[in-house]
Amino acid sequence: MSQPVHVTVTGAAGQIGYALLFRIASGQMLGADTPVRLRLLEIPQAVKAAEGTAMELDDCAFPTLDGVDIFDDARAAFDGTNVALLVGARPRTAGMERGDLLSANGGIFKPQGEAINAGAADDVRVLVVGNPANTNALIAQQHAPDVPADRFTAMTRLDHNRAVSQLATRTGARVADIARVTIWGNHSATQYPDLSHATVGGRPALEVVADDAWVTGTFIPTVAKRGAAIIEARGASSAASAANAAIDHVRSWVHGTPAGDWTSAGVVSDGSYGVPEGLISSFPVTSEGGAWRIVQGLEVDGSSRARIDASVAELVEERDAVRVLGLV
Numbered sequence: 001m002s003q004p005v006h007v008t009v010t011g012a013a014g015q016i017g018y019a020l021l022f023r024i025a026s027g028q029m030l031g032a033d034t035p036v037r038l039r040l041l042e043i044p045q046a047v048k049a050a051e052g053t054a055m056e057l058d059d060c061a062f063p064t065l066d067g068v069d070i071f072d073d074a075r076a077a078f079d080g081t082n083v084a085l086l087v088g089a090r091p092r093t094a095g096m097e098r099g100d101l102l103s104a105n106g107g108i109f110k111p112q113g114e115a116i117n118a119g120a121a122d123d124v125r126v127l128v129v130g131n132p133a134n135t136n137a138l139i140a141q142q143h144a145p146d147v148p149a150d151r152f153t154a155m156t157r158l159d160h161n162r163a164v165s166q167l168a169t170r171t172g173a174r175v176a177d178i179a180r181v182t183i184w185g186n187h188s189a190t191q192y193p194d195l196s197h198a199t200v201g202g203r204p205a206l207e208v209v210a211d212d213a214w215v216t217g218t219f220i221p222t223v224a225k226r227g228a229a230i231i232e233a234r235g236a237s238s239a240a241s242a243a244n245a246a247i248d249h250v251r252s253w254v255h256g257t258p259a260g261d262w263t264s265a266g267v268v269s270d271g272s273y274g275v276p277e278g279l280i281s282s283f284p285v286t287s288e289g290g291a292w293r294i295v296q297g298l299e300v301d302g303s304s305r306a307r308i309d310a311s312v313a314e315l316v317e318e319r320d321a322v323r324v325l326g327l328v
C-alpha cells in the first residue's frame with residue numbers, strides 16, 4: 001500500500017460527520033488501495049463526542065484506516081493535509097439574520113482558510129459542505145492566497161444527485177441511464193437544476209419527459225427545495241445523503257468523471273457563462289488529471305439564462321455582504 005492520504009474533516013462530531021467518516025475510512029472515497037489518516041477537527045465542547053466516533057472507527061478494523069487524530073485547533077488539524085472536508089459550520093438559529101449567519105461563519109472559514117494556507121500539503125483539495133457553502137468556500141479561498149484558487153470547491157453534488165434521482169423516477173429510467181444533468185449557481189433555493197442538456201438512455205431528457213409544466217412546476221422546485229423538505233420530514237437536515245455527495249465529489253475530483261458525462265460542483269468562476277470571475281458558483285464540470293474543468297460551449301436559452309442570472313445575483317449579494325464585513 002502507498003503512503004496514507006491525510007483527510008481532515010471539520011464538524012466531525014456532527015451528523016454529517018457521523019455518516020461520512022466510516023465511508024472515508026472504509027476506502028469508499030479514495031479507493032480500496034489508498035490508506036487514509038483521518039484528522040478530525042471539532043470545537044472543544046465536541047471533542048469528547050469525536051473521541052467516541054474515533055473509538056467506533058477503531059472498532060471497524062478497516063484495513064484502509066491508518067489512524068485517527070483529533071484536534072480542536074485548525075492549524076494542527078490542517079497541517080500536511082491532502083483533502084479537507086469543511087463540514088462544521090454555524091447553523092442558523094432563531095432570530096438570526098442572514099448577515100449574522102455570514103458573519104458567524106466568517107469567524108470559522110477565515111481562520112480555516114488561513115490554516116490551510118499555512119500548513120496544508122501542496123496538493124490539498126478543499127470541499128466546503130457547511131452552509132452557506134459557496135460563500136464559506138469563497139471566504140476560505142480568499143484567506144489562502146498561496147493555494148491555487150481552483151483547489152477550493154463548494155458542494156452542489158447533493159443537488160445534482162437529487163436532480164438525477166427525480167429525473168430517473170419520472171422517466172422510469174435507471175439512474176445509470178441519466179447523464180449531463182447540471183446544477184448552476186448557489187447551493188440554495190435559487191439554484192437552477194437544468195435538464196436542457198441532460199439525456200435519458202442517450203435521448204434528450206426534455207424530449208423523453210415531454211412535459212414543460214413538470215420541469216418548471218415540479219422538477220426545479222422539488223430539487224431546489226429538497227433540503228427544506230428533508231428537514232420538515234426528518235426533523236433534521238440531510239446527513240447521510242450529504243455525506244454520500246461529499247464522497248462522490250471527492251472521488252470524481254481525484255479519480256475523474258466518466259467519458260461523455262459530467263457532474264456539478266461549486267468551483268471558482270473563470271468568467272464562463274457570464275458568471276463573474278472569482279465567484280464560487282456551481283457549473284457543469286468534468287474532472288481529468290485531478291482537476292475540475294468547466295464544460296464549455298453549452299447553449300443557454302433565455303429561460304436558463306434568467307435562472308442562472310438570478311442565482312448568481314444571490315452569490316454576488318452574499319459576496320458583497322461578506323466584503324462589508326471585511327471577510328473577502
Ligand SMILES: NC(=O)C1=CN([C@@H]2O[C@H](COP(=O)(O)OP(=O)(O)OC[C@H]3O[C@@H](n4cnc5c(N)ncnc54)[C@H](O)[C@@H]3O)[C@@H](O)[C@H]2O)C=CC1
Binds near residue numbers: 014046
Ligand atoms: N452543501 C450541502 O449540500 C449541504 C450542506 N449542509 C450543511 O452542512 C453543515 C453540517 O451539517 P450537520 O453535520 O448536519 O450539522 P451538525 O450541527 O450536526 O454538526 C456540525 C458540527 O460542526 C461542529 N463545528 C462548529 N463549528 C466548528 C468549527 N469552528 N470547527 C470545527 N467544527 C465545528 C459542531 O460542533 C458540530 O459537531 C451545516 O452547515 C449544514 O447546513 C447540510 C446538508 C447538505
Ligand SMILES: O=C([O-])CC(=O)C(=O)O
Binds near residue numbers: 131227228230237238
Ligand atoms: O437545507 C439545508 O439546510 C441542508 C442542505 O443544505 C441541504 O439539504 O441541501
